[in-house]
Amino acid sequence: MRKFLKEFGQFIQRGNVLDLAVGVIIGGAFGKIVSSLVKDVLMPLIGLFVGGNLAEMSWELTPAVMNGAEIVKPATTLNYGLFIQTVIDFLIISLVIFTLLKAIMKARKIAEKAKADREAKAAHEKAQVEAVAEPVPAKPTTEELLTEIRDLLAKPKPKPKA
Template sequence: MHKFFREFRDFIQRGNVLDLATGIIIGGAFNKIVTSLVNDILMPLIGLLGGRNISEATLVLVPAVTNAEGEILESAVTLNYGAFLQSIIDFLIVALTIFLIIKTAISFRKRIDAFRKKEEEKKEEEPGPKAEELLMEIRDLLKKENDPKEEI
C-alpha cells in the first residue's frame, strides 16, 4: 500500500500533471470571462440588430393548452434553439481566442529560435587565429626560449 501512495505522489509531482491542472483552472476562469463577454456584451448587440434576445429564441412544436381563464393546463413543447446558438457563439469565441493565443506563442517561439540561431551563426563566423598562425607563434616563442643570441 505504501508503494501505491509513493507512485501516486510521484505521478502528481510530475511537471506535466501540474501543468495540466494549472491549465484546467485557468481554462475554467477564462470560460467565465468569455461567457460574460458573450452574454453581457455581444448577445445584446446581436439582439439589438435582430430585434430580440437570441438566447430566448424558441420554436413552438406543440402550443400550450389553456382553459377559458387563461390558466395553462399543459405546457407548450418548444425547441429552444436560442440557447444552442448562444453556446455555439461561446464556443467559437473560445476557439478563436485559443487559436490566436497559440498562434502568437508559436510565432514568438519562432522569433526567439531565429534570433538564437543568428547569434550562434555570428559566433561561428567570428574569425579566430588560424592554425598556421598559432603554430608560427608557438615556433617563434620556442625559438626565443632556445636561442640565447636573440636575448639582449
C-alpha cells in the same frame, strides 16, 4: 500502499501535470468570462436589433397540452436562440485561442531563429579562431631543399634480388 502514494506524489509533482492543471483552471475561468461577455453584454445588444432576448427565441414544434390552467404536457420547442448564443461563445473562445497560439508560435519561431543565429555566429567565430591558431608551415628554403636532395642521393640504393 506507501509505494503507490509515493509514485502518485512524484507523478503529480511533474511539470507537465501541474502545467495541465493550471491550464484547465485558467481555461475554465476564461470560459466563464467569455460566457458572461456573450450573455450579459453581446446578447442584449443583439436583442435590440432582433426585437427581444435572443436566448429566449424558440420555435414551437408542438403546443403545450393544457387542462384548464394546468399544463398536462409542456410544449416541445426548438431553442435556436440558446444555440446561437453557444455558437457565439464558441467563436469568441476559438478566436482568442487562435490569436494566442499564433502569438506563441511567432515568439517561438523568433526565439529559435535567434538561437540558431547565435549558434551559427559562435561556430563561425570558433572556425576563425581555429584558422588563426593553426600556424601555416613555412616553406623550406632553397638551401634546405638542396640539402634534402643531397641526403637522398647519398643514400645507398638497395640491390635488386635476382
